[in-house]
Amino acid sequence: MSNTVLTIDALHERVDAIFRKAGLNPIQASAITRVIVAAERDACKSHGVYRIEGALRTIKAGKVEPNAVPELLPQDAPALVKVDAKHGFANPAFELGLPVLVERARSCGIAALAINDAVHFSALWVEVEALTQAGLAGLAMCPSYATVAPTGGNRPLLGTNPFAFGWPREEQPPYVFDFATSVAARGEIELHRRAGKKLPEGWAIDVDGRPTTDPEAALAGAMLSFGGHKGSAIGTMIELLAGIMIGDLTSPEALDLLGTTTLYPSHGELIIAFSPQAFSAGRPGNPLGRAEALFEAIVGQGARLPSQRRFLARAASERDGISLSAQEIEQLDRCLEQGLDGV
Amino acid sequence: MSNTVLTIDALHERVDAIFRKAGLNPIQASAITRVIVAAERDACKSHGVYRIEGALRTIKAGKVEPNAVPELLPQDAPALVKVDAKHGFANPAFELGLPVLVERARSCGIAALAINDAVHFSALWVEVEALTQAGLAGLAMCPSYATVAPTGGNRPLLGTNPFAFGWPREEQPPYVFDFATSVAARGEIELHRRAGKKLPEGWAIDVDGRPTTDPEAALAGAMLSFGGHKGSAIGTMIELLAGIMIGDLTSPEALDLLGTTTLYPSHGELIIAFSPQAFSAGRPGNPLGRAEALFEAIVGQGARLPSQRRFLARAASERDGISLSAQEIEQLDRCLEQGLDGV
Known part of the structure; x- marks a missing residue:
């Protein structure tokens, strides 16, 4: 067709x-x-x-408020922006907070947007790209639901917890990465199951905590963090900063509340914006120009930019x-x- | 003896x-x-x-100013603290900036300390631990010198770029991690060389970009990032944020300036401090108490805290x-x- x-x-x-x-x-x-x-x-x-x-x-399923109107909360701390998503999707909450986050990052040098009580449906690259369009660098992270075992453990606890970063570039698309802090996304394991294929080594463990390449056993067991204990530590950091610190749910709490991984989970999100102009003020060199030299050196040796x-x-x-x-x-x-x- | x-x-x-x-x-x-x-x-x-x-x-070698007195620079942006290390070691510059960083993080919610023109001799865990002692969460990162090839490349460009995080805990030591974003520290490869041992697979490439387990070939070639392209992306982010954004040297620039990896390099450092109190204000639950439940769940399944x-x-x-x-x-x-x- x-x-x-x-x-x-x-x-x-x-x-x-x-x-x-x-x-x-x-x-x-x-x-x-x-x-x-x-x-x-x-x-x-x-x-x-x-x-x-x-x-x-x-x-x-009634797990998102269809009429939610996100609200920008009054804030004493000048570098914090808080948006209550009112149990709607995270996306309109981000869009509401974005201009304020940009303004605060420019005036404070660094600022953070905390989104609370959101149903999370998004790719974080959309959000860090929006910051780069304002000439800012951005870092975004959030929990998901408990499907990943911490390194050395044997049961799902951490989420696939995405981590995204963006850096602005002039006259071309920004430097952006956005990845799960698990080795693979849960959907990739599901695709292997449907295709009847074995998983690569190192992706998952079974219910007894033993390494497995069987997708069914992996879905019943737990996924693993990327990069071993280092990725597991970053996944834990995301639970702490983008779950607990902002007063919202962790991945195990989000899963407990929802009871399934087939619907979109409710939790918060943390986005940090940096003003390269404010950070580099008074220092030699233009940060955007200098970054191009780094990107050229990466591409020049045959590596790719994300x-x-x-x-x-x-x-x-x-x-x-x-x-x-x-x-x-x-x-x-x-x-x-x-x-x-x-x- | x-x-x-x-x-x-x-x-x-x-x-x-x-x-x-x-x-x-x-x-x-x-x-x-x-x-x-x-x-x-x-x-x-x-x-x-x-x-x-x-x-x-x-x-x-005259590569550090022995009489340097670091200086706190006047700053318009309320969430930024900048310390000029005056070509002395980074450590006294951090100690000078720390109380101001703590105060700014408490008042602004999030704040950053940029240290410039420092000779870097430190473990970042010391610094994030100092933030946790003030009840703050902290993130620290810096370039080093070019010894790591970006994933897909074949020549040293990124540094081993350490990344450290700390979260405060009441009445016990904080949650802290601090790791190189390369698979291994350069010193570990040197130790394998001295012991006449082969390296594990995946640590390094030779001068032609081919995987090697020979420590000599690895030292002449390049180390690899932890976690493949994801770790390489984080290493690149550290060059951008803690090198270029703060107007200081990247890892290739630090190596060019020094001409050797046997002395301590000159570059900057970025430390970000978060106030869990400010972020969680108005939200249910005490973040420090809730974090303990997460730590218990990690330890309870046999995994270790870093x-x-x-x-x-x-x-x-x-x-x-x-x-x-x-x-x-x-x-x-x-x-x-x-x-x-x-x-």
């Missing part, structure tokens, strides 16, 4: 219509749509159209539109027609 | 005397001594007495004194008697 090409705007309209019909208010619908469309635009299928059904299931595949796909989508498979188009049609009844 | 036991204070006096005699002013001598003694107290030999000779060599070996050694040293080998005592005596002539 042939693919269908949609403009970015046309895909936005179709996805937005699905969420509005499913009962999300315009603030929730448009923010979640922007993330899904950005992912499809960047050929980042893991956060694209295929996630719509999960969001609809989460709405249907996210380059996404940026190439983005340029193609902006030029040629987004190509969706017949199956994806059918999924969009079904989600619009059947709404919450279809999931 | 039998070991000699010294009290913590007695070891401090001996090390301090060495550095004063070698020409460091009291500010430099006492701050660098505190780090060395803290490392010996914690049985963290990699930062202990054996490092004195490297510091003396750096002084003798730094526990150090804290056990510390308790023993505080009770029984620090035990030094005859060789270490001889080294202290020789460093005191011969000073810069002995290195």
